[in-house]
Amino acid sequence: METEKELMSRYEAYLRLEKGLSANTVEAYFDDLEKLFRFINSEKTGVRGIRYADLQQFVAQLHDLGISSRSRARIISGVKSFFRFLVREHYVDSDPTELLEAPRIGMKLPEILTVDEINRILDSIDLSTQTGQRNRAMLEVLYSCGLRVSELINLAYSDIYFEEEFIRITGKGNKQRLVPVSKTALQEIRNYLQGRHSIDVQKGFEDRLFLNRQGRGLTRVMVYLIARTHAELAGIHKRISPHTFRHSFATHLLEGGANLRAIQMMLGHENITTTELYTHIDRETLRTEILRHHPRNRGEA
Numbered sequence: 001m002e003t004e005k006e007l008m009s010r011y012e013a014y015l016r017l018e019k020g021l022s023a024n025t026v027e028a029y030f031d032d033l034e035k036l037f038r039f040i041n042s043e044k045t046g047v048r049g050i051r052y053a054d055l056q057q058f059v060a061q062l063h064d065l066g067i068s069s070r071s072r073a074r075i076i077s078g079v080k081s082f083f084r085f086l087v088r089e090h091y092v093d094s095d096p097t098e099l100l101e102a103p104r105i106g107m108k109l110p111e112i113l114t115v116d117e118i119n120r121i122l123d124s125i126d127l128s129t130q131t132g133q134r135n136r137a138m139l140e141v142l143y144s145c146g147l148r149v150s151e152l153i154n155l156a157y158s159d160i161y162f163e164e165e166f167i168r169i170t171g172k173g174n175k176q177r178l179v180p181v182s183k184t185a186l187q188e189i190r191n192y193l194q195g196r197h198s199i200d201v202q203k204g205f206e207d208r209l210f211l212n213r214q215g216r217g218l219t220r221v222m223v224y225l226i227a228r229t230h231a232e233l234a235g236i237h238k239r240i241s242p243h244t245f246r247h248s249f250a251t252h253l254l255e256g257g258a259n260l261r262a263i264q265m266m267l268g269h270e271n272i273t274t275t276e277l278y279t280h281i282d283r284e285t286l287r288t289e290i291l292r293h294h295p296r297n298r299g300e301a
Helices: 004-018 023-043 052-064 069-088 115-123 130-145 149-153 183-196 220-233 242-256 260-267 272-280
Strands: 166-170 176-180
Touching (some): 130 149, 130 166, 220 242
16 A cells, blocks of 8 residues: 555655646645644544544634634645545545635735835945846846746846847746846846856856856845845835735736736736736726836836
């Protein structure tokens, strides 16, 4: 009989290869499943023996532990995915999660920066250093293109089309999309590239656009710290993360009148309902194409 370790190894391969999920997403799935396995072990039911009533008790325990409704919904979604996999692989005969409901989640509006705050953050960067040039280009691209932090740190030089003013992004599930990039962002990239040749680039990172001082790729944590540091230097006391720039990008486009479907394509959202989070601004302003309405592109047509 297949051991739990072997089962989880196959599930990891399924998530990575068939579902195309990133390493970070797979790790998050497994972190949530650990909570389920701790419960299963305490109840001594085993994966095959767990029933709907057991899962209801598991969800109740999550609530009693003070886990937020949003986190509980994420955990339940991961548990459902796991049991669908078990049914598919004939490890269990039926899916005990079919009737399991996630808690209702109220819409939580994301923190955003104003255009003035974005400019203040960028202006806080010391451009007399190579690191400063990199940070300026990096944050400009993050905002001008609405990238996820994982997309930013993996951006390749060969994915930038300077003449066409597009960049090629590899997003979730290794799906690629072309994103228009402003002249402002392209100029910041050119400024950064002038000094990039002085970096001793490590093997395997030759095509990586944004590098650290050791010639390797940046980490998510480094980008987070850079964003927070420059927000503080600019006197901005909001809870800033790299994702704040992405939220601001989408909101500013919507405020300017960009079409919601166009924003969806730019952000790489599979489902339009994810993008609709931003329609709290003004639905009446959805009318024209994306580049005409982003602050970094006005006056460039």
